[in-house]
Structure formats: structure tokens, C-alpha cells
Amino acid sequence: MGHFEHTTSVQHNQETVFSWFSREGALRRLFPPFGGHVVSEPPAGLAVGSEAKLLISAPGITGSAASAVGEGLAGLTKRFGVPSRWARPEIAWTARHTALDAPHMFRDQMAEGPLESWVHTHEFVQFGEGTDVIDSVEFQLPSKVPSIARRTAEKALTAELERTFAYRARQLRDDLDFHARYRGTPRLRVGITGATGFMGVQLRALLTTGGHIVHSFQRGIDWDPEREFVDLDVMRGLDVIIHLAGHPIGGRFTEAAKQEILDSRVKGTRTIANALRTVSSDGKQRAFISASGVGYYGSHPHREYEDDGLSGENTDPEPLTEDHAVGDDFLASVCAQWEAEALAAASDTVRVAILRTGLVLSPDGGLLARLLPLFAAGVGGPTTRGAWNSWISRDDMLSLYVHAALTPEFSGIFNAVAPNPVSSEEFAATLGSVIRRPSAIPTPSFGPKLLLGAEGADELAFASQRVSADKVQSSGFVFRHSTLDSALEHMLGSKARVSK
Incomplete structure (x- = not known):
């Protein structure tokens, strides 16, 4: 029988901490x-008796x-009606709650999974104005693991638990x-479009x-951007609408794909904007938070030109502020039309x-998921x-959406990027250092062209x-991850190499 214990000390009282664990979303935030x-x-x-269903990846x-890789394949297989779990190289795990003594402890155990047994006890112990969250795990490896390999296997599992619980603590x-920074603000009713996606779920x-109440809009039920329909009774009950929905950008820019990218953003945003205008006759104050992208500035806003044509890319340009002109390529046009619908x-x-x-950035989707393999x-x-x-960690992006919802003075257009953008070379070197892999081989230009056109x-x-990021920082927003190495170390559960 193996044993693992981890203590996380937080500067919040026992009632606050236990209440956080008891709410919907706690498992997703800690996993x-x-x-x-x-x-x-x-x-x-x-x-x-309540159960959670998980998929556990291999260690390291x-x-x-x-x-x-499985996440990418799952997106492809979904198009052909194949269950996404078939594409994922992960192991199913069911955790069942077996004991509860609020606000002092709760316990869960593995009901189905790869181990012989697993019992996880969560204890909450008050100290002064803070709380120690004590996680104790008792586990037993499968009986089929040979005795000669059990010590090595237990050591590997313990190392992965240390990695996992360090992430959970942070x-x-x-x-x-x-x-806590928004403790004085009222609890809101928030509607989210795109609530099942990479950003929306988290x-x-x-x-x-x-402690907020969330309504996840469901396409074809209470909203349909193709028909420019949204349920007005739902809208009337909301304080904030956060609009994330849009066709994914990441495939080849065929004419059909470009039209879908544009229409999904323009029609969807127009649908919400029109509904807000309709329900605003009740005089209730509401907020509309819409996504856009730094693609607004064009893909090469730092290029310099001379009378005889392009002279090259400025490698040390001034950072782009929100007042910078719109670009002249496809995504810039999409962003400009998207924003105009929201501002209306x-x-x-x-x-x-x-x-x-x-x-x-997060390893379970987007750019980092494509680069990590x-x-x-x-x-x-x-x-x-x-x-x-110009990057931003997913947790900071999520926090920024909530900051926008909870800050009455937050209106207009804001760049949603971390305060320290990096060069392509620095990005690659930092990612390589964090996962302890070489990172010097440039990506051949034909690769992206083959995939994306x-x-x-x-x-x-x-x-x-x-x-x-100056404007958003001036609004009072506090970044969790202001540097790329700190963001990657946290989201990948790995420490960067220390130069000697």
C-alpha cells in the first residue's frame, strides 16, 4: 500500500475554502x-455517492x-461521428464520494480505474485566518504488476502525484x-456562448x-446565429453576456472556410447585440463582453516599406496599442466587422x-497542443x-473575461495579452527548456503552408x-503569469532548466 500526502496553505478561512470546493467547477479548475x-x-x-468521470493521461x-495528439484527433473524428474518447490515449477513471463532514473533510475513492485501490481524503484545518488543505492518498498498484517492478512503479506514481498536487496548490x-479581489461585487447571472469549447468550459x-450563476447557451435550443435567433426570456434574466462562439480558425483558408469564419462571428455577434437592444427597454444595466483578436492589426503590422517596396520586418518594434490602425488582410477584416457588430x-x-x-496557451488545446508533440x-x-x-495563459484569459464582467468601468477595446511578448526564438527556447527538450530546429516553411495554405x-x-498590455493593466487587472516561463512551468507541470 502506497501513501502520499500534500499540504497547501492558503490565506482564506476554512468556510471560504470548503465552499469553493463544494461548488460546480472546482474539479475542472483543479484538474x-x-x-x-x-x-x-x-x-x-x-x-x-456522487461520481466524477475522468480520463487520465500517461505520466510525464x-x-x-x-x-x-489525442485532442487533435478527437476533433477530427467528431466530424465523422466517431466518439472522441476512441482517439484519446487516456485511461478511464471514476471517482466516487464516500464521506463528507463539512467544512472539515470529504473523501473520494476510485470506483473504476487502473489501480487496485485509491482513497483520497481532503481535510481542511483552520490556522489563524488561513486554512491548511491536507490531501492524503492511499493507493495500491494493480496485482498484475510484478513484485520486482512495484517499487519503481510506486516511485513513478509518487512523482506524478507531486507534479499534479503542485499544480493544484498553485x-x-x-x-x-x-x-477575493472581487469580494465586494454582486454575484451575477452570466450567459456564455461557445460554452463547451476550449475557453468556455473553464x-x-x-x-x-x-458563486456566480451561469447559463450556457445551446445552439439550436435557445440561440441560433444562422437564423439570428436568441431566446429573449433567457436574455432578460442575465446581467452579463460573454460571447465566445465562432468557427475555429486553424485550418486551410479555403473560400468556404473563410466565409464560415466570418459569418459565424458577424452573425453570432449581431444576434446577441440585437437581442440586447430589444430587452434593454426594461432599463436594466447589462454588460456585453465579446471576443476579438490581435489579428485586427494584421499579421505583419511591423513591416517597414521604402519607396521601392518592402524593406523587411522591424525586429524591435513599439508594442501595438488599441489605437493602432486595422490591418489589411483577411483576419483583420474579420476582426473589424466582428467588433463593429459588438459596439453597435x-x-x-x-x-x-x-x-x-x-x-x-494551454496544453489541452490551441497553439500549445499543436506544438507540444x-x-x-x-x-x-x-x-x-x-x-x-503576443501570448496569454488560458487562466489569465479566463480571469480577464471575469474581470471585464465584474468591473463596471471596464468598457471599450482592450488587448488581451500578457505584458511580456516574446520572439519566436525565445518562445521555442523557453518551451524547450521547460520540458527539457532541444528547440533549435527551425520549422520548415513548407510545413505550415502544406497544412494551412x-x-x-x-x-x-x-x-x-x-x-x-498597458491598457488592461491600468484597468486594475492582475496577471497570474506575466512571463512565458512561469506560465509554461505551471500549465505543463515542469520546471525550466537552470542555466549554469
């Missing part, structure tokens, strides 16, 4: 993105990379501190663990805020030398945008 996926949370919270960076502190979890909703009773999002295999490197990457590659893979 590491490098560790697999939460299929479903326990429907009855911490109540005895190799396991995280394999899960990233996540718990950051989320509790974040909610945004719902961050809001519900903060602004009135005396509707506050509009637009977040121009940079590269959102290459870097884990030792063949990753910079995409375009001299290009600038010439236009898609130029606007996505080869883009260079150095974007300022």
Missing part, C-alpha cells in the same frame, strides 16, 4: 491540463504530448486570491466557483467590452525568426505582432 480530461463533474457536488511530458491559491468553472450594442444600459485576444519528440523550434508572439500560413503561423 491539471497536462493530466487528461474531466469528462463529467459529480452531479451532486460533494454528496456521498510524453503522456501530456500524447494527450495533445491553482487553488490563484483562484481563491482572484475571487470560464464557466471559474465563474461558478466564484452599446447604449446607456448596455456596457460593451471587446477583448483582442493573443495566442492563448513536436517539442516532446525533440524536433520543435522557432517558426519564423524575428517574429513576435499560403494565406493561412502567412496570417497564422508566420504572423508577427508585438502587442501592448
Whole structure:
């Protein structure tokens, strides 16, 4: 029988901490993105008998990379009606709650999974104005593991538990501190479009663990952007609408794909804006928070030109502020039309805020999920030398949406990027250092062109945008991860190499 114990000390009282654990979304917020996926949370919270369904990845960076590959394959198989779980190299795990003594402890155990047994006890012990969260795990390896290998296997499992609980500790502190900064604000009713996506699922979890009530719009039921329909009774009951829905950007820029990218954003935003104008006759104050992208500035806003044509890319440009002109390529046009539809909703009773999002990083989706398998295999490197990457961790992006919802003065257009953008070379070197892999091999230009086409590659893979975060910081927003190494270390559960 193996034993593991971890203590997390937080500067919040026992009642606050236990209440956070008891709310919908707590499991999703604590589950590491490098560790697999939460299929479903326990429907009855911490109540005895309630169960959570998980998919657990293999240990280490190799396991995280394999899960990233599976995430991409799951998106492809879904198009053909194949269950996404078939594409994921992860192991099913069911956790069942077996004991509850609020606000002092609760316990769960593995009901189905790969181990012989697993019992996890969570204790909450008050000290002064803070709380120690004590996690104790008793586990037994499968009987089929040979005795000669059991010690090695237990050591490997313990190392993965240390990685996981270090992530949980940082996540718990950051989320509790974040909610504490908005303790004086009222609890809101928030509607989210795109609530089942890469951002939406975690945004719902961050809001519900903060005590807010969330309505997830369901396409074809209470909203349909193709028909420009939304249920007005639902809209009337909401204080804030956070609009995330839009066709994914990441494939070849065929004419059909470009039209779908544009229509999904323009029609969807227009649908919400029109509904807000209709229900605003009741005089209630509401907020409309809409996504956009730094693609607004064009894919190469730092290029310099002389009378005889292009002279090259400025490798040390001034960061782009929100006042910078719109670009002249496809994604810039999409963002401009998208934003215009959102701004049209602004009135005396509707506050509009637009977040121009940079590269959102998390290993379970987006850019990092596509890069991680290459870097884990030792063949990753910079995409375009001299290009600038304006990134933001997913947790900061989620927090920024909530900050926008809870801050009455937050209106207008804001760049949603971390305060320290990096060059393509620095991005590759930092990722390689964090996962302890080489990162010097440049990505051949034909690769992105083959996958995305010439236009898609130029606007996505080869883009260079150095974007300022000054305005959003001036709004009072506090970043969790202001540097790339701190963000990657947390979300990948790995420490960067220390130079000697």
C-alpha cells in the first residue's frame, strides 16, 4: 500500500475554502491540463455517492504530448461521428464520494480505474485566518504488476502525484486570491456562448466557483446565429453576456472556410447585440463582453516599406496599442466587422467590452497542443525568426473575461495579452527548456503552408505582432503569469532548466 500526502496553505478561512470546493467547477479548475480530461463533474457536488468521470493521461511530458495528439484527433473524428474518447490515449477513471463532514473533510475513492485501490481524503484545518488543505492518498498498484517492478512503479506514481498536487496548490491559491479581489461585487447571472469549447468550459468553472450563476447557451435550443435567433426570456434574466462562439480558425483558408469564419462571428455577434437592444427597454444595466483578436492589426503590422517596396520586418518594434490602425488582410477584416457588430450594442444600459485576444496557451488545446508533440519528440523550434508572439495563459484569459464582467468601468477595446511578448526564438527556447527538450530546429516553411495554405500560413503561423498590455493593466487587472516561463512551468507541470 502506497501513501502520499500534500499540504497547501492558503490565506482564506476554512468556510471560504470548503465552499469553493463544494461548488460546480472546482474539479475542472483543479484538474491539471497536462493530466487528461474531466469528462463529467459529480452531479451532486460533494454528496456521498456522487461520481466524477475522468480520463487520465500517461505520466510525464510524453503522456501530456500524447494527450495533445489525442485532442487533435478527437476533433477530427467528431466530424465523422466517431466518439472522441476512441482517439484519446487516456485511461478511464471514476471517482466516487464516500464521506463528507463539512467544512472539515470529504473523501473520494476510485470506483473504476487502473489501480487496485485509491482513497483520497481532503481535510481542511483552520490556522489563524488561513486554512491548511491536507490531501492524503492511499493507493495500491494493480496485482498484475510484478513484485520486482512495484517499487519503481510506486516511485513513478509518487512523482506524478507531486507534479499534479503542485499544480493544484498553485491553482487553488490563484483562484481563491482572484475571487477575493472581487469580494465586494454582486454575484451575477452570466450567459456564455461557445460554452463547451476550449475557453468556455473553464470560464464557466471559474465563474461558478466564484458563486456566480451561469447559463450556457445551446445552439439550436435557445440561440441560433444562422437564423439570428436568441431566446429573449433567457436574455432578460442575465446581467452579463460573454460571447465566445465562432468557427475555429486553424485550418486551410479555403473560400468556404473563410466565409464560415466570418459569418459565424458577424452573425453570432449581431444576434446577441440585437437581442440586447430589444430587452434593454426594461432599463436594466447589462454588460456585453465579446471576443476579438490581435489579428485586427494584421499579421505583419511591423513591416517597414521604402519607396521601392518592402524593406523587411522591424525586429524591435513599439508594442501595438488599441489605437493602432486595422490591418489589411483577411483576419483583420474579420476582426473589424466582428467588433463593429459588438459596439453597435452599446447604449446607456448596455456596457460593451471587446477583448483582442493573443495566442492563448494551454496544453489541452490551441497553439500549445499543436506544438507540444513536436517539442516532446525533440524536433520543435522557432517558426519564423524575428517574429513576435503576443501570448496569454488560458487562466489569465479566463480571469480577464471575469474581470471585464465584474468591473463596471471596464468598457471599450482592450488587448488581451500578457505584458511580456516574446520572439519566436525565445518562445521555442523557453518551451524547450521547460520540458527539457532541444528547440533549435527551425520549422520548415513548407510545413505550415502544406497544412494551412499560403494565406493561412502567412496570417497564422508566420504572423508577427508585438502587442501592448498597458491598457488592461491600468484597468486594475492582475496577471497570474506575466512571463512565458512561469506560465509554461505551471500549465505543463515542469520546471525550466537552470542555466549554469
